[in-house]
Amino acid sequence: MSITREFKVGFLVVFTAILLIATLFYLAYEKGVFSTIHTYTLSSHSGDGFTEGMPVVFSGFNIGKVHALELNDQGLTLIKIKIPNKHVKWIRSDSSFVLYRPLIGAARIVVSSANLHSPLLPPGEIREVNTINDINDAIAKVQPLIEKITNIAENIERLTNQLSDPAGSLNRILANARKVTDTLARKKSLLEMAVDDEESVKAVHAALKKLKDITASVDGVLKKVDKMADKTDSSLYGKDGTLPQVNKILKDIIGKLEKLDTTVSNINKMSGDLSEGTKNFRILRSDIDDTVNAIDDVAKKLDDLLSTKKEPEIKLP
Amino acid sequence: MSFKCIIFNTCVKYNDSSLFVNDNVADTADRGLQFPDLCYKHLTSFVFSHNTIKKYWLLMASLESIGRFILQITASLRDTIYFALLVITRIFQLSSYNSATRTVLVNQIYFTSVQIIPAFLTASIIFGSLFIGIVFHALKGLGLSDYLGNVLMGLIVTEISPLFTVLLLTLRSASAINAEIAVMKVNNELHSLEAFRIDVINYLLLPRIINGMVSMVLLYSLFSIVLLISGIVFSGVIFGMSMDAYTNILLNSANFYDIVLTLVKCALFGFFITLIPIRFGLRTSDELTSIPVAVSSGMVNVFAAIIIIEVLLLITKII
């Protein structure tokens, strides 16, 4: 039996129509057209960002949508959301509602329920909606950057204004540079250009020549001085120079001082025992002190002598 | 029953009036005096230099041609709207339908939809799979995987699929209808129908227009289903997405209003891609050489209509 044209047409039409109707029916069913709808009321201080038909999302899944927006007597925005019966289980008494306004994409109300075992939210209860605004956050982050960019732009503008200004610094520099190069092209040397007088240039040349001669004579003097210094050094620091002798003297003095110190301590001991002969010992002690001071002076003078490299006359006490 | 034989001397040449062709504007322009001629008539009484008159003549001729063009467009648009309204009225009249109309309708749907099914499904699978693969890949590359559903439903199912279907139907059926009606007009076959008191609109045009609407909706639905099935494969391969997740994304993105609007758009496309070729076919003169002219004009107008409908519906969507 051959399939008639009418059958083929009928089959196509009926098959596609059934497919289409079934799809639409399934869509309507999944969208909750045939299920019981529960209405919850949320509140917000501002209606900004809310729109009718806005999706209500739980864990990334659409569970309902905003049905109506109203303004109550207290100036609060009331947001009525419709949730199909099968999604009511996600709305708990401890659920939080957040208006999420992403930078890209549509705004939505995000429902979060910390404890899914807590009791269901009563339909009459009004819950507040918090707002997360990606756009404002992004603007706040970008604001300083924009200010910096604005400053840079202003600076660039100022620079370009100066560049374009005929009386501006750069143009003046360029004009001067042009003058300099022109002058340089006309003059024989930079010096001539600087003093703008040929006679002066000659004088400078002569002075420089003279300076060269003076430098040569000074150089000779310095060489002589060096030789003299060498001699002085040998008389001071040589084997039979002043300084080794001074060292010997100092060592001698130090030896004497040590002996004196011993003497003084002995005397102190004796002074503790002999109270009566105190006066005589005091005189003796002051003499010793004087001697020590004198030695100290001699040491200072020696120190001065070493620093000035002169051949001093050392007067020992 | 009687039998008579009448012999007459002269052969009657039948009045070749057309029911449908209404080129009023062109006729009016041809009948009357041309505007430049009028200008000359009036201006000769004045003393003008030859150059001045020539300049005037050129200016007037340009203005006249612009005016004629606008009038032609307006008249054509008016006639098309009038014709569309007439057809819509007939669609809702029960008396328009009879056994002959139904036969033509079945034949038309057979030729337009059933015969095309293998080629259409092949093209749908190849084009749809490639397109959906490219789109998914691009979305993944841009990090816009979250918008898979929106792109699939908002762009591919509601915009690309109807456009693809209407282009395919226009190329295959609208051009055929245009040529068919033009040939019938040239062959005097429409006169035959009139002579036998067969309403050309009811018998010839209505089934074709209904077929356009039905076929468009049917083929669009099939194309969309093929695309969505391709989507299951590609979402699994590219995003590693399960069928449940894919279905959920589709359901979240699907908008009942958008789908209904798309079906209406398809019906509108179907209406105009058959109505316009019919109108241009009916405007054919009695010469065979006018057939290609009618077909090409019809096709250009069909494409213009497609763009206009698309733009208007996009505006509706945006608003």
Added chain:
Amino acid sequence: MHAFLDKNRTQAAPVSVDFPLISNQETWMNIALIKQYHENMPKDESQQFVFTCLRRLGIEHVAFKRIVALSEEEAFCVMLLRAAMIQKAIIVIDRPFIIIPHLKDVCFIFQMLEKINDLYYSCHVYDYKWMADKYGDLCQ
């Protein structure tokens, strides 16, 4: 003839080169169309009826042919049957020798009319005066 057709609009059924058969339909559909359209006769029924009529004229083999595939005689017969499908048809044959140019006389036409004489109310033939001899005694 045109005036006659206008006068008998409900019954007039022309057979003329000016009213050709529909070229994109098969032969049987050209004939059945009239019954289907005016009497809302179902397709299958009208098809059977047309087949019977074609058999009566001995041309049932042309039922599924397109018009271009028909000979001049076959085309005339199909036009005649189409005209006869009108209820109480007043068949108006316009210049039959233009439809079948090689025909020697009108006998073939009359034979065909005789075969379907129960299908029409009356028949009128219009032709040029100089074709009178082809009609024989009928024109006396």
